Amino acid sequence: MKVLLANPRGFCAGVDRAIEMVERALELHGAPIYVRHEVVHNKFVVNELKSKGAIFVEEIDEVPRGKVVIFSAHGVSQAVRKQAQDIGAIIYDATCPLVTKVHKEVTRKQKQNHNVILIGHEGHPEVEGTLGQSSGDQTVQLVETVSDVENLEISTDDISYTTQTTLSVDDTQKIVQALKEKFPNIQAPKKDDICYATQNRQDAVKALMESCDVLLVLGSNNSSNSNRLKEIAKKMNKPAYLIDGIDDIDVRWVEGVETVGVTAGASAPEILVQEVVDCLLDKGATEVVEVSGVKEDVHFPVPGELR
Ligand code: SF4
Structure with missing residues (x-):
């Protein structure tokens, strides 16, 4: 064989950075520190960091006031960020810079009054964070499949799309193609989001x-x-x-x-x-x-x- x-x-570079941030925060502040969601999606990594004093939580209301909170590499919504600020947390943001780039893209397009469509997997923390970048009454519409695109109803020409960073390149191409056929004026991200x-x-x-x-x-x-x-x-x-x-x-x-x-x-x-x-x-x-x-x-x- x-x-x-x-x-x-x-x-990858985003995972390296996120793990290093948890380790450095532990050195600087001592245990325990709180990490909102698994800092990266790997059992071995999470168990190693737990053994060094990191406590993983899903919700900010599980964190006592004034403690250290690290956001995971997948990023968080503006609402989660505010919740952490409201409890006086010392915040370190381990969101991968390539996810932050997508967040900025959403904000920029919404400032131009664009309808933003996000291609991604429902329920994934990165997707929740990106959907949660909207402000005011604007929303980001999530599509997961070509048939989701068929069901979209948008009556303006000001439309942009963006994607989750970890999608299948081939499947995403098919969804983008369907979006372009349905909305010929749709704007792509400046640089691929995958x-x-x-x-x-x-x-x-x-x-x-x-x-x-x-x-x-x-x-x-x-x-x-x-x-x-x-x-x-x-x-x-x-x-x-x-x-x-x-x-x-x-x-x-x-x-x-x-x-x-x-x-x-x-x-x-x-x-x-x-x-x-x-x-x-x-x-x-x-x-x-x-x-x-x-x-x-x-x-x-x-x-x-x-x-
Ligand atoms: S966006 Fe890419 S580079 Fe960043 S953490 Fe995720 S997989 Fe790694």
Whole structure:
């Protein structure tokens, strides 16, 4: 059995920054500090930070007054931001700068009185944060599928769209195409909202799966970009499994298989990939190949007050 490792894979710049912010805040203020929502969607990362003194909460009203609160990499609505200010929290915002860019885009377009459409997955925290950037009586309309686009009713020509950062590049293209057909004057974001890390990891898996029989994706169930990686292999009619670590591997998945592909979502640490490689070597893998891919050099520094 041969193991092919996708490149790039694993941590992106936004995840690196968010984790570093929690660690620095713990050093600076001491435990406990409160993190609103899982700082990144990965069980291993969240458990590590819990063991260092981070407390994860879903709602700001779970946080005592005057404590340190960190917003997760997925971003928050203006209402959540205000709630944290109202309890006198010391706030550190770990929202990925590429999500903040989408928030700014929504605000800018609404100032121009545009109807803004967001392509994204209902209920995902990033989507809730982006929908929550609206002010006054303006709203952002969410679409998830081409049929959602068919049901949209907008009577003005001033329309823009924006997207969640971690979507399937291919599915989003279809939705954008449907939007353009229905609203020929619709304005696109200045630069694609699907982030570089999502795009690169999807491209890498597409190429990898040309030569693999099965794909293992390190990533948690609630990680949007990890789920999209699994879907790519499935669409190529190859079995694919999302795993949090080696305990989730069912040996039958790789029995009699010639080539196994391994990748990791943007919130899954490399240490878990290495454990999977060791596990596959134990199960009879004879060769491990790092497939070459796009080099990433994006870095987002932590805010000055945490440096
Ligand atoms: S996946 Fe993209 S948008 Fe999300 S944290 Fe990473 S770089 Fe930022």
